[in-house]
Amino acid sequence: MSEPTIKSVRVLTVMGNFEWPIVKVELSNGLVGYGECHRGPGIKEVLRRAEELIRGREVNVEYLLRLVRKHIPNSEWGVVNNAISGLETALWDLKGKLTGLPVYELLGGRVRDRVAVYADLHAGAGITETGGKRWVELASTEVAYNVENYVRRAREAMGMGFRYIKFDVDVPENMMETEFDRTVGMKVVKFVTSFIGGVRDAVKYDVDIMIDGHWAFSVPTALAIARELARYDVFWFEDPVPPENIDAMMEVRLKSPVPIATGEKLYRLSQFRELIGKGATDIIHPDVQRLGGLLEMKKIAYLAEEYYVPVAIHNISSPIGTMANAHVAATIGDFIAIEWHAIDLPWWPDMVREGMIIRDGHIIPPKRPGLGVELNERVAIDHAKDQGEVKEFLQ
Ligand SMILES: [Mg+2]
Structure with missing residues (x-):
């Protein structure tokens, strides 16, 4: 046949x-x-x-x-x-x-049964790109940038079983003179990092806190923010400076008192070769739905392992892409967590017939053939x- x-x-x-x-x-x-x-x-x-x-x-x-x-x-x-x-x-x-x-068997087999997931909480309010307006723009600044709301969202994620949470520090954007500026004074640096201090005080060390900068800053501003973040023992500071100049990222990494994570805008093994080979990051944070696929992710993970660089996965996908990420993550030796960006989207689980795939802050890739979700x-x-x-x- x-x-x-x-x-x-x-x-x-x-x-x-x-x-x-x-x-x-x-x-x-x-x-x-x-x-x-x-x-x-x-x-x-x-x-x-x-x-x-x-x-x-x-x-x-x-x-x-x-x-x-x-x-x-x-x-x-x-x-x-x-x-x-x-x-x-x-x-x-x-x-x-x-x-x-199952796909994880085709990729070499599992080294872990369940894969940790981290909750991206953005700010005191959620964010979306679709529908024309961002949710933070719809929410008042008082709601989005209010320490009580940061703490409420952190506790909500912890109640769902997440051991890692992430917030942004590159907002509110109107704190910059123009949307193209990258450098701010200490008043803004203190303001955007103060929320993280509030969260740390409230949750103590029951959860690790990651911070995203979305490539928003110049090297001096990134370092000023990193020094503030060090007071709150953050787990990583992500994308502090733009992604194209690996030497600038390396400079931040070498001078930053907190670990740097980056990689979600890079493609293929070849771009990660420069990032990892130069020692420009502490943690790689690739996007599997962008970089070239599951096998390409495996190649990058093997390279990272040579440099003792752990892997986390950037993820803004539906449950289809998220489950694909869980399959490859299950086969990676030094793996931290997959991002989940949809805590504020009630119908996210409904995109697959199996329903919610994240339980207690983890995904267990199914033993069913293929991805195991339809x-x-x-x-x-x-x-x-x-x-x-x-x-x-x-x-
Ligand atoms: Mg990011």
Whole structure:
């Protein structure tokens, strides 16, 4: 009996708290695999070209990925890889379903049964990019930047079983003269870090606190913030300066009194080679839905292990991408936690038929074949960005 072959590659962009481009690959025997891409321009075009390249071929992930990379321009780095990442995951899901194995087995097998998750709490109020306005803009500044609300959100996450929580320090943006400035005085530095002091006082050491800077600062401002954060024993200071200049990141890392985490904007093993090889970060924080896929994440994790650099995973995905991250994380030796950004989005769990995949601050990757979760198409369609895409997705 001949092996089933690839029939179609489809994408549906779902409007969650961020855009979630969901990839669906169907085989000639009707089997369906899912993956997810990090949002970005041109994903649909790349996947259309990829479909032309892989249609009619068997599910050999290594071969298909090399084929797509060789024939799609600019696939070495950059946003083309957002699309390739979702495609790659959908192929692993299919390979698992064809062989009867969970994806973590295909990636070498588990070193942990359950994977820790950390809750991104943003500020005293949540944040979303979709729907035109950010939630912090909708919430009053008093609500978003109020220490009681920071503490309330920290306690809420701890009550759900999370052992790691994260807040931002690059807001409120109107504290800068313009949105393009990177340097602020000590009054602002003290203000944005004061909330973290309030949280630490309230929660003591029952939870580790991470801080995100979203590449907002100059080297001197980043270091001023890091020195304040050291008073509160934060677990990491993420993306203190822009990502393109690895030497600047290295300078911050060498002078910062708190550990630095970075990597969510980088692509492929090649960009992580420079970051890790130069010793520019204490912790890597890659985005698997962007960097090139699950196998690429494994290669990066092996490299990081050579330098004793632990791995955490940046994640703003639906449960599809989040579960894919849990499968690869289960196979990584020195792993901290996967991000979860949707504590304020009540229908996040409904995106898959299995319901809530995070319990007690952890994900247990299922032993079922493939990713072990199935897209709830009804929910995805209800929140689709473009109804024209829905028709195509269902074909
Ligand atoms: Mg971040």
